[in-house]
Amino acid sequence: MKYYPAGRNVYRGICLLLLAVALGIPCATAVTLIPGSTAITTIAQGDPVYIQGIATGHPQVGLQIWFIGYNFVKVSTVQVNDDNTYEYELQQSDTAKLAAGEYVVLIQHPMENGVFDVVYDPSSGTVTNVQTGKQIFQLTGSGSLQSTGAVTALMNAIGSQNIDDTFAVVTFYVSQPATSINPIGDLQQGEKFTINGTTNLAAGDNLMVDITSSSFNPTSKTAPSGFSGAGGMIQVVPGNGRLNTWSFVVDTSTFVPDEYLVKVSGVEQAVTASARFDVVCNGSGDTCSIPVTSTTATIAPAATLPANVTTPLPATPALVLTSVPATTQVSPVPAALCLGSIMVVVLLARRLI
Template identity: 75%
Template sequence: MMHYPPAGNVCRAICLVLLAIAFGIPCATAITLTPGSTAITTISQGDPVYIQGIATGHPQVGLQIWFIGYNFVKVSTVQVNNDNTYEYELQKSDTANLAAGEYVVLIQHPMENGRFDVVYDASSGMVTNVQTSKPIFQIAGSGSLQSTGAVTALMNAIGSQNIDDTFAIVTFYVSQPATTINPIGDLQQGENITINGTTNLAAGDNLMVSVTSASFTPTPKTESSGVSGAGGMVTVMPGSGGQNTWSFTADTSTFAPGDYLVTVSGVLQPVTASARFTVRCSGAGDTCSVPGLASPDVTAAVTGVTLNSTTGVQVTPTGPATTVLPATTQSAPVPAAVCLAGVAALLLLRRRT
């Protein structure tokens, strides 16, 4: 009598497999920014961003974070660690749907009185002076200031002589995910090829690079099929001027001469680019080495074919020998439904025994 594992064990095994797959999926790499830095940083939509720094005095109420852009404002707080450091994360969901443009993160410190004297009223969309209980300006909703105007007004409000709060800011730009492929040119068969380009994806993000033959056509058996290429995943490296870099290397010694298509696509972000290049013959004159063939001089010729239902197919080559292939009868294929029914019946019988 056969014993089968309990259903609970099977479910647990499936869950473990799914968790292993989930942990194997690469995550987008976050960009870390420090308030007060003057460096120009560009991120792509969907890139997480960490804001890190030091807040002296260890304020008990934490720090107030103002995230401001065109038609966008988000205000929240973050606690300060025991060593006076802090970290605030703009998650992928925060940046995925942002419009392209400039964004400012302002970090507000409550200073000596231990409270924020300039606050955001989410119900009205107003920035308010806590000391006077009077509104200062509209930052969200109808009639609100936009982008740089809102940031300037907020900086003036917190920097007022009657307010003891202080602040630091960091600026970055958001753009749609994009990547480019640098020109490749023609290559001689056997050369190492380095394909590279730029992208605004964060350093540490992954791209898939695929090199495939662009000239695949049905060919005789004595010729190479022309199916050759390479592929793999590359990691985005830090660049400059808001553009990071990537690079992929392949050996063309196994490439059949012809045209090739390079495709680069994001693993997590919707970004793609393509380019073409040509592999030329490496042999003398018009002679090309064809990968996959044991000998480039293989030839064949058929002078006559006779069909006979009894004796089979008789082929007469150019040589004196005659080859007769015996007649064969192909069995009718068993329907898939019959196979599945048989397997199901077998399993049922085993369960009952």
């Protein structure tokens, strides 16, 4: 048998605690776009975006990325992997500050000469032809073209017969985070149903659903409160069009007949939606069953207890309050950081075993 000092046991406990925390962190999700795709994609402000594709010829200088939209320009490069694939990330810090509207990402390939023949000069805000040294158009600063005009001018410049570079384009739309709840209607007491809706949040983003009785009020300890409701966290799933969807299953068998309020809140994003529905009697006339949850203490008869044992008084059942998880917005954490946290904790734990 191995003997572990008390301090080592403490460290092991800390490692397990860190692992639990790392697993509980809501990791940021992302939208993946493929250049050349004709699909129309809408993202919410603050959702990261990945641009992925294949660059033949494995250019040593990588690829030049032009990210152009309303009052926004970002030009950078990305390296190509050994298998000719590439991936470029528009981070949350990039998309969170974007105005609503259309955005274009143009991926420029240097082709045979291995040189970007069309480049951006941030000092002057101009786009220049490297071969001739001639300024083609003003991208930023005074006299610059608007986003659509700038994209058209850039594509014309790179597509010129005197330039051997080539490019691929992907377009997406940015809008403020939003979600909606589909109409619910009246429900029979005891009925199971699904609340669903649409959102422009990325698939995998988390939403909190809270359902509460509109008649909920504090009461005395002995009086039934009449409170009923439900709540939980769900994930956004891909939709068939520009919007994604979500759903939440509800069982009204423990609901008292009443009006109920539904609130849907984003966990990673600041977004909310609300709706109402009524639970009505499922019996005849005006008689409705009111579910009541009670705890009964059973006491053994005195004759069955040994003579030298005093019959204990039944303990007063503790009052248990079921609370719906808070809907306070949580700052999302990149997926790589979540995975890294888990790996660090696992390595620490392995060293202590």
